[in-house]
Amino acid sequence: MSNEDCLECHGEEDITREADDSSVFVDAVIFAKSVHGDEECVSCHQDADTEDDEHPEELARVNCAECHEDVSEVYEKSVHGKARTRGDELAPYCSSCHGTHNILPQSDPESKVYVLNIPVTCGKCHKEGSPMTKIHTDIDQQNVLQNYSMSIHGKGLIKAGLTVAAVCTSCHTSHNVLPHTNPNSSINRHNVAKTCMKCHANIETTHQKVIRKALWEKEPHKIPSCVECHQPHTQRQVVYSDSLTDEYCMKCHGDPNLVTADEEGGVRSLYVDLDEYDEFKGTLHKKEKLACVKCHSNMDSAREPVCKDSGRVDCSSCHADENKDYEKSIHGQMLAKLDPNAPYCTDCHGKHANMSRANPDSLINPINIPSLCGSCHQDGKKAAVRISGGEKNIVSTYSMSIHGKGLEKSGLLVSATCASCHTGHLVLPASDPEATVNWKHVSDTCEKCHYGVAMKVNQSVHKPPVGADPTNFPICSDCHSAHGVERGGEASFRKKQASECEKCHKEQVETYRESYHGKASMLAGGERAAQCSDCHGSHGILATTDPDGTLSPENAVKTCRKCHPTATANFTSYRTHATHGDKERNPDMYYAFWGMTILLLGTFSLFGLHTLLWFPRSFKERLELMKKARRKEEE
Incomplete structure (x- = not known):
């Protein structure tokens, strides 16, 4: 008998069993998608395989052991199998958990035995108020499903969708479900630790200080088992x-x-x-x-x-992500080496008075960060003493910076603090490629606050082109010192500007210093004298060929008029960086310089030679005059 023969009747949605009027409809589409979709109906319903036009009205229950012998043997010994053997009408069969014609693989989210659906499947019988819990009052069924849903396992599964979270079958197994009093049960006192360790592989390491390594497995009668501290269905x-x-x-x-x-x-x-x-x-x-x-x-x-x-208190049990960063940091590395100077969580957050970052009294409130970090990094303190050859006066330099003044004098909590640049937990030395203050990441770190400035730099000539060596281009800290960041308009910053630019543009700065602007800046203090940024811009520096550049033909007059209100187009023809040494760029000055140099050298050489040749004659004539003078005296 083929499946088509069976579906001639059972494919009708309104077909029912005469005895109890229950539906015996089989959805052909659903059955085709099941794990048995390639099997014949009579493979399971063997007594329906008859030559008669109709099979017996009451078919025997499907015997899954015909194909699943090993699983069936395990099931027969379980509490479910024993309940079925003694005729308990509430005893579950294979179909109770796996379904009948809609059996799907365990990996299918629609399967009744998919991990996210296990609590619902088991809950059909074990849910509070179900017939089974009402009849079998000898079984501990007090709010099992409700407690599980509120446990760390249940929250992980139901709220977070973690398919690795423990479900009913993780502890009780799928088929060999035995009472905890059975020595072979996976939840027996002697076996609980092994069951828990299927997921909690490091449980021995975690509890070794309390239970002395594997003692709970070797001598379980001497120490508590897992479930004595962690209630079976209310793990906390x-x-x-x-x-x-x-x-x-x-x-x-x-x-x-x-x-x-x-x-x-x-x-x-x-x-x-x-x-x-x-x-x-x-x-x-x-x-x-x-x-x-x-x-x-x-x-x-x-x-x-x-x-x-x-x-020591282990904060990682709740703050795993922060602890992971801390362990990678220089502070965590020091602690791992048992360095007595290594700071721990409580050194920065406090012990009992660990307040929110937003609380002004909190140690990690922005207003308190400099003094907190300064307790180790201030000059003379333990961190400053051990770091030889490093930057000095870090805390005092920060206090005088634009960031420090904004925080300490103006009370601006958005000002950058130590943690803003170095992070709170993943503190690494600048030499570490992963450090936020490493040269590769400095600009990204500054961009967190100075987004607009970063956008300008990214469009400027200082942005490395694709494929270019980034070490040939400046980063924020090349122009602005790490801790002593000054306001761009301050006189002290303006005076140092040429020196900063000279690091990369030595020739241009040398020619600038030979110009009127450069001499005014060096000789007269030059707070008002034009500096590099006055003409080229500060962050959005563009080439003179770029229409948006400050020195492009379209904008040069406007740029000069910031200092010279009457400037005209002819005025902008003044060559600030002109030099006689660049023949290709300034050929007129080059030839004029060498022409004048040759003229002067020729003139001085000619008259120098004349002087040298005239000197013996002059000396001879002077001797003659001296002789004549003596003769007159003798007469």
Whole structure:
């Protein structure tokens, strides 16, 4: 009997079973898309394969074990299979989870066993209020699905769509579902750790300080299993807050006299004042209602006290991205080498009073960043001392810069601070190719605030053409110092402008200094004398052949009139960078210079020779005159 024969009847949408009037319609399109689409109907419904015109009215239930023998053997031993064997009408069959004629592969998002659909499939029986939960009250079914949806696993799956999040089958398996009391169960106390480690591969490393490496697997009776701290269906990131409350911690840490020895042989206070200093109130962690043990997670109930030798707070459990950057940074590298000068999260964010960046009292509020970074990088401090040969007076130089004045004197929170350029966590030396202050990225870093300026530079002659060597073109810090950035119009910046340009344009600056503008700038202080940017522009420097350039024929008069109101087109013919040494560019000056030079040399040479030749004769005549004078005296 072929599928076409079957679909002659079962392809009709209104066909029903006579016994209970239930539909026996089979959608041919859906069946064709299923995993069994290439199979014949009678391959599963074997008792329908008859030579009679009609098959028996009641067909036997499909026996999936005919093809899936291995899976069937596992299923028969599970709680589901045993329930079916004893005749439990609520016991699930293969079709209960996989479907009947619409069975799709597990990788298909429409499949009932696709990872995102597993909670719904299992929830048909295990959802709160379902017939199974009402009848089988001996099974712990208290809000299983609701608790799961609120757990870290459920939120990852349902809200974030993470297909790697644990679902029912991840822990209970798909077919070998056994009660936790069964020694072979994947959720048995002895096996829970292995089950959890299918996803949490580093669980041993994470908990080694608390449970001494693999002890929970070798001697599970001596220490808690995973589910004793993490409830089976309500997995939370907070582990001990139920047993180790804030009140429990403050029994000791509320004592002002509580101290411990520090590494330098002194004492360090462990007192946390919640009332007088108001450290927690208004802070980020208090607003999020985080318990002490959320951060101080390395507690061990086997120790007395439980926080003894618990070590440094691990912020990465909540701030993974920031921690990843920190570990790559120079600060994180120093910490990995156990450098005592390495700053940690609490050094910058504070310990208990870690406030929002927007809070003026926060250590990381922009107004406080210079003093925060200066606590290490100010002259004489530990960071400044260890960096030999580096830039000096960084903090004081910044304070006198346009950025520092804007922040400290004018209170402009949008002014650039240390973190604006060096970032907050991924702080790397300028020599590192990934550093935001590396020469490859400096311009991009400045562009975050100076977007308009960056657009001008990108259209100027200073933008490296495609394929050109970028090291031959200037970046922001070549003209503007890294920490002592000055306002472009200030006299001190204008006086240094020619020297800055000379780094790349030595010949042009030399000719500028020979001009009236250059001499006025050098000899008379020259605050008002024209500098390079007055004629060429500052950031949007364009070639003289560009119609938009400040020195193009169309704009030259306008540019000169900024200082010379009566300037005309003839006035702009003045050659600022003219030099007699460039024959191709200034041939008239070149030949005039050498013509005058030859004339002068010839003249001086001729008269010099005449003088030299005349000198012996002059000397001879002077001797004759002297002799005549003596004779007269003798007479």
